[in-house]
Amino acid sequence: MTFHKTNIEEKLIALKGKTSSEIDILNQVYQILEKDKKEEKRISKGLKKPGEVSSNDFVFDKLETGRIYHIGQIQKICIDYRLRFLNSKYFKGKIPLAAISEIKRLEKLHETEIGGFKIMAPSKLFKLEDKDDPLLFAPIGNGYYYLIHKWGNNLHPLRKLLVWPFKNVVNLALTTLVISYLVTLLVPNGLFSKNNTSAEFWMMFFFMFKSIAAIVIFYGFALGKNFNPVIWNSKYYNA
Numbered sequence: 001m002t003f004h005k006t007n008i009e010e011k012l013i014a015l016k017g018k019t020s021s022e023i024d025i026l027n028q029v030y031q032i033l034e035k036d037k038k039e040e041k042r043i044s045k046g047l048k049k050p051g052e053v054s055s056n057d058f059v060f061d062k063l064e065t066g067r068i069y070h071i072g073q074i075q076k077i078c079i080d081y082r083l084r085f086l087n088s089k090y091f092k093g094k095i096p097l098a099a100i101s102e103i104k105r106l107e108k109l110h111e112t113e114i115g116g117f118k119i120m121a122p123s124k125l126f127k128l129e130d131k132d133d134p135l136l137f138a139p140i141g142n143g144y145y146y147l148i149h150k151w152g153n154n155l156h157p158l159r160k161l162l163v164w165p166f167k168n169v170v171n172l173a174l175t176t177l178v179i180s181y182l183v184t185l186l187v188p189n190g191l192f193s194k195n196n197t198s199a200e201f202w203m204m205f206f207f208m209f210k211s212i213a214a215i216v217i218f219y220g221f222a223l224g225k226n227f228n229p230v231i232w233n234s235k236y237y238n239a
Helices: 008-047 071-081 097-110 169-186 198-222
Strands: 068-070 083-087 118-122 135-141 144-150
Touching (some): 068 071, 071 144
Antiparallel strands (some): 083 118, 118 135
């Protein structure tokens, strides 16, 4: 059995080649990570810019039709559930990394930079963080928007019913009438007179209605509240 002598120079050259290869790999990984960071920073800045973009250059064959919504559909949901549909720069909550990753995926898929982001969420989410569910959209054009990402929890199952009085003045008046009637029923019999008559009941009802209506009007004017169809796309707190 013959043993060959070890050529130290060859070993050194081989090690140098191996080390260089590892360094190249590390450099490639570093460049990829740096590129991702730059893209994330660019997208984050884009989410805080005014929504001057009215459409994006999406490849329509690559869009999921189930995620395309018309502005009329968005408006109806906002009015029904008292939500706002505003530029993402007004959103004060934290946009998750998953949403930014989805934007990066779509930009790579459609070979374009996406802008003009809008978010559908409860009014308070445009002032402070909360746990309700925001939806992030990007404009396609002609009044259509593409749903990019949804995060957080779902809305309360009774939210639509709870905000129903604020859809219009008729709903608010009907709600005030019903509450006044229920409060009148809670008034003990004989509280003001020994004889209970229908006339006294309706007088009490009218008094309750005026009192509750006054509170509602004061609350609305004092806090700058308005009806759902007015605020759904308004950036002003007291719209």
